[in-house]
Amino acid sequence: xxxxxxxxxxxxxxxxxxxxxxxxxxxxxxxxxxxxxxxxxxxxxxxxxxxxxxxxxxxxxxxxxxxxxxxxxxxxxxxxxxxxxxxxxxxxxxxxxxxxxxxxxxxxxxxxxxxxxxxxxxxxxxxxxxxxxxxxxxxxxxxxxxxxxxxxxxxxxxxxxxxxxxxxxxxxxxxxxxxxxxxxxxxxxxxxxxxxxxxxxxxxxxxxxxxxxxxxxxxxxxxxxxxxxxxxxxxxxxxxxxxxxxxxxxxxxxxxxxxxxxxxxxxxxxxxxxxxxxxxxxxxxxxxxxxxxxxxxxxxxxxxxxxxxxxxxxxxxxxxxxxxxxxxxxxxxxxxxxxxxxxxxxxxxxxxxxxxxxxxxxxxxxxxxxxxxxxxxxxxxx
Amino acid sequence: xxxxxxxxxxxxxxxxxxxxxxxxxxxxxxxxxxxxxxxxxxxxxxxxxxxxxxxxxxxxxxxxxxxxxxxxxxxxxxxxxxxxxxxxxxxxxxxxxxxxxxxxxxxxxxxxxxxxxxxxxxxxxxxxxxxxxxxxxxxxxxxxxxxxxxxxxxxxxxxxxxxxxxxxxxxxxxxxxxxxxxxxxxx
Numbered sequence: 001x002x003x004x005x006x007x008x009x010x011x012x013x014x015x016x017x018x019x020x021x022x023x024x025x026x027x028x029x030x031x032x033x034x035x036x037x038x039x040x041x042x043x044x045x046x047x048x049x050x051x052x053x054x055x056x057x058x059x060x061x062x063x064x065x066x067x068x069x070x071x072x073x074x075x076x077x078x079x080x081x082x083x084x085x086x087x088x089x090x091x092x093x094x095x096x097x098x099x100x101x102x103x104x105x106x107x108x109x110x111x112x113x114x115x116x117x118x119x120x121x122x123x124x125x126x127x128x129x130x131x132x133x134x135x136x137x138x139x140x141x142x143x144x145x146x147x148x149x150x151x152x153x154x155x156x157x158x159x160x161x162x163x164x165x166x167x168x169x170x171x172x173x174x175x176x177x178x179x180x181x182x183x184x185x186x187x188x189x190x191x192x193x194x195x196x197x198x199x200x201x202x203x204x205x206x207x208x209x210x211x212x213x214x215x216x217x218x219x220x221x222x223x224x225x226x227x228x229x230x231x232x233x234x235x236x237x238x239x240x241x242x243x244x245x246x247x248x249x250x251x252x253x254x255x256x257x258x259x260x261x262x263x264x265x266x267x268x269x270x271x272x273x274x275x276x277x278x279x280x281x282x283x284x285x286x287x288x289x290x291x292x293x294x295x296x297x298x299x300x301x302x303x304x305x306x307x308x309x310x311x312x313x314x315x316x317x318x319x320x321x322x323x324x325x326x327x328x329x330x331x332x333x334x335x336x337x338x339x340x341x342x343x344x345x346x347x348x349x350x351x352x353x354x355x356x357x358x359x360x361x362x363x364x365x366x367x368x369x370x371x372x373x374x375x376x377x378x379x380x381x382x
Numbered sequence: 383x384x385x386x387x388x389x390x391x392x393x394x395x396x397x398x399x400x401x402x403x404x405x406x407x408x409x410x411x412x413x414x415x416x417x418x419x420x421x422x423x424x425x426x427x428x429x430x431x432x433x434x435x436x437x438x439x440x441x442x443x444x445x446x447x448x449x450x451x452x453x454x455x456x457x458x459x460x461x462x463x464x465x466x467x468x469x470x471x472x473x474x475x476x477x478x479x480x481x482x483x484x485x486x487x488x489x490x491x492x493x494x495x496x497x498x499x500x501x502x503x504x505x506x507x508x509x510x511x512x513x514x515x516x517x518x519x520x521x522x523x524x525x526x527x528x529x530x531x532x533x534x535x536x537x538x539x540x541x542x543x544x545x546x547x548x549x550x551x552x553x554x555x556x557x558x559x560x561x562x563x564x565x566x567x568x569x
Contacts, residue, residue, distance in 0.1 A: 112415055158417065158438075161409025238416055238437060245410045245418045246435040269414045289413060299413040 002037040002055060005030040014038065033058030068371075075361060075369055078198045082357050083151060085197035086171055089190065095147040095173060100136035102153065103127045106332035108135065109317040110269055114157035115327065116166075128329060129155035132350055133172055134270065138303070139338035141176045141346050149173035151353065162365035163295055163355060166374055174303075174348040180288050183300045183349045184259055187290055188215050191257060198360050206359050208254050209293050216255070219262045221280040227251055232264055233281045240264070253291035263287040270310070271301035290351075297356050300349035307339035383441040386419045394426070394445040397434070401426040401445040401498045410435075426496065427503050447498050449506075454491045462487060464495065464505075475502060485540035486511045486558050507558045512567050513537055518550040534563075 003014045007029075014036065030036050030052065038052035062070070087097060107115035107128035115128040130136075133152040140148050154170045175182055191211040192202035202212040224232040224240075227247045232240050252258040265273055268285030276284040286302035304310050314331055321328045358369045367373035384393060389407040396402070402423035411417040417438040424431055426447075436442070452464040452473065461474045462484065473495070477484055483493065483505040494506040518534035531543040534554070542556060542563045555564040 110414060112411070112417070159409070159411060164409055164411065241412055241415045242418060242435050242437065244412055244415075245420060246433075249410070249412065263414075267412075267414045287414075296413055 001040050002035070004058070005032070005034050005036050005052075007032040030054065031058065033061065065372075072371055075363075076371065078361055079357060079369065082194070082198050082353070082360075083169075085194065086151060086353070089193065090147075090149045090173060093147070095149045096145060098137065098140065098148050098150045100130075100133045100150060100152070102130055104130055104136070104332075106135060106329045106335070107131045107155075109314050109321070109329060111317055111320040111324065111326070114159075115329070116155050116157050117327065125330065126327075128327075131156050132170060134348070134350070135332050135335045137172060137174055137348070138335060138343065138346075141174060141303075142338040142341050142343045146176045146344075147174070160374055162367075163358075165354070165366050165370065168355075168366075169353040171351045171353050172348060174346055176344040176346040178347045179345070180261070180286060180300055180302050180347055183347050184215060184217075184288065186349070187257075187259070187298065194356065195360055198357065200360055206292060206362075210256055213256045215257050215259045215290070217259045217261060218252070219277055219280060220260055220264065220284070221262060221276070223252070223260065224248055237266055249291065249296065250294040253293050253295070253297075257297075258291045260289045260291060261287075263289075268304075268313075269301070270304050270313075272304045272306070274302070292356070292359055295355060295359065296352075297359075298349055298351035300347060303343070303346045303348055305339060305343040305345060307336055310339055311336055384444050385441040386436050386438050389419050389421065389436070394447045395423070395442040396445040397423065397432065397442060400428075401447060401503060402432060405431075426498065445498060447496055447503075449494045449496055452493055452495050454487045454489065454493060456489065457487075464493070467492070473502060475505065479503075480505050482558070482561065483507050485536075485538055485561065486513070486556065487538060488513065509558060510555050510564065511558055512553050512555055513540065514553050514569075515544075515548070515550050518544070518548065521547045521549055 001014070005014050034054060035056040035058070036052045037055050091097060103118045104127065105121065105125065107113070108131040113131045115131055118127045118129050121127045130152065132154055133150045137148060137150060150172050152170050152172065153167065155167050157166055159166055173186070195202040195206075195211050203210050221232055224230070224244065228243045230243065235243070252260060262277055262280065262284035263271075264281070265283050265285050268287060271285045271287040273283050274286045276282055288300045289296055290298040304313070311331070318328050318331070354366050354369060358366055361369065363369055367375070384395065389404065391404055391406060393404040394401065395404060402425055404421055405424050406422040408420045409417065410420050419436045419438070420433075421436060422431060422433050426445075451467045453467060455463045455465055455472070457463070458474070460477050462477065462480060464473045464475065465471070466473065479502070480487075481504070486507040487493075488511070491511065492508065495502050496504045496506070513536040515534045516537050519532055530546050532546055533541050534544045534548065535541050536554070536556070540556070540561070542554065542561065544554065544563050548554070548566065553567045553569045555567050556562065557564050
């Protein structure tokens, strides 16, 4: 057996991966923390090392990071189980797992996203790290794939907080010949199973939010009015978003998860538009988000398939970026060509895997889950 | 001015002409939208709380606040007199400006006084102080029921709950953050 030798007064012991088997000291004694290998001898005097040799001396004490890594094992095991469950869940339902590029020509153009530049491609133009795998997944729909998914590592600069990391894991899945209702059904089925996959009971998995009672549906327009007393349609983009993060978002997804539907059209991104519900705005975005405990967990689109409309939106996003002095990646002609060839009516959803797991494990921020989180902010001021 | 990228817990800022300390700042960003910092503040004078949300890039004025080390000298009527350890200047504060701090003030106690725009706004005693019990019922011998307590009045008038074995005239260490008894000290 092999492990780290710890001095502990009367209870020196060799600690291996199966954890903390107590052993009397062999002579001469290794230094505290040394990695040693030895032969385990069990006789009437109990288990001990019959002989040992040094594998690696501990020249320096364990750093805070190393101690943290050692203590993180149960969470990392939950993470492994969770990723394994997600793959298994979608594969067994006929979804094909795909891997698309991480370094791309067009990382997504939405003006609020800040992509990381990642060198220059063979054609001499800048490459970026993806903010989502969306633009490389949708062409598969045009190519005839009806159910696909990807667990992708995504990158977004300027996003750092308890529930934001600049590097994170996103699950996207797409269904062609399907709409948002099909994705809502997917979510209702997925959530309680996800809880069980990491050893949580779905009825108590997440503080104050039961996952086994279906999903509560709200329209953006109604819930915005109810929480703020104002009409979302009459506010400009920034003011509407300020009120949304201040009063609306923290109130969603308690008791049962909330699906928020029918977003304002200027927050459509890559969703199609559709006539609004009775009593609401004339036109809304066919977009839906999932909230748990006041946190946004997933975002779904009834996908925009009209190539002309998509090109116009991308051009408008590029114009906004140019005006703001941001990076302006080129149009993704490969993606647009896929729409021009004819993309079937489809629905797609992106789910924040790290966020959902953090909530399922009852943790209060992403950095309690991740082995190497980007530290949020500087030290607290006194 | 301090912009959102520098928002931290503990930051002292001025909002609507009042000094505040930031008690919470959370980065939030709707899926398809603008980033914000959802912040909570505590008014450094009144203690009232305030919630505000700032768009990324917006800023708040830094409050001009300095902490001065001072020594408590004596009480004169309703006023408490302190001396600045650096300048030796004296400062008088009425009792209503002292808050809980007046429960712990004994002669020569070193405190921190927060000065905002030249005006004292709060008095911070050390985390632990030692005070004498001036009034307390006699202990009951042999009563060892764990957790049983009785009130004890300290020389400053502050009342704490103490275990039954503690007697009048003894000195106690008090945690000024909770106001509670910590242990006995030998004098």
